[in-house]
Amino acid sequence: MGEISNQWQAIFDYLVDIATSKKASHVIAKLVVSAAAYFVWDERNRRLFTTKRRSKAQLVDLTLSTVRLKLQTTRFRRSVQTERVLRDWSLPRGLLLADDDNG
Numbered sequence: 001m002g003e004i005s006n007q008w009q010a011i012f013d014y015l016v017d018i019a020t021s022k023k024a025s026h027v028i029a030k031l032v033v034s035a036a037a038y039f040v041w042d043e044r045n046r047r048l049f050t051t052k053r054r055s056k057a058q059l060v061d062l063t064l065s066t067v068r069l070k071l072q073t074t075r076f077r078r079s080v081q082t083e084r085v086l087r088d089w090s091l092p093r094g095l096l097l098a099d100d101d102n103g
Contacts, residue, residue, distance in 0.1 A: 024076050024085040031070055035063045071095070 004014050015033060018026040039059050046052050054062070071091055076082045078096045086093060 024079075024082045027074070028067065028071065028085065028089070031067045032063065035066045035070075039063050039066075 004010050011033065015030060018029065021027075036059075039062055043054055043059060046054070068089060068091070071089060072095070074095060075097050076086070076095055082096065083093070085091075086095060
């Protein structure tokens with residue numbers, strides 16, 4: 001999502017365009033946005049109803065670690081792009097479907 005501006009409308013438009021896509025980068029983008037929205041909402045509730053607070057860095061770490069954990073249970077079709085995404089996210093190649101599982 002690096003090419004998307006930090007405007008809600010641009011993010012929304014991008015997500016609508018990729019809503020049904022199963023490409024690894026699109027799945028990750030959807031997971032990151034949904035996890036970020038959840039943890040921002042959770043942080044809002046923490047601050048309203050308790051004295052506990054998390055820093056921006058903690059929220060980012062929590063979001064990324066949650067997405068990484070979810071990705072650990074996902075299987076992807078083998079492609080150059082998918083292998084690059086797995087490498088970028090430090091995920092094991094074992095998440096790739098075997099060639100005979102594709103069909």
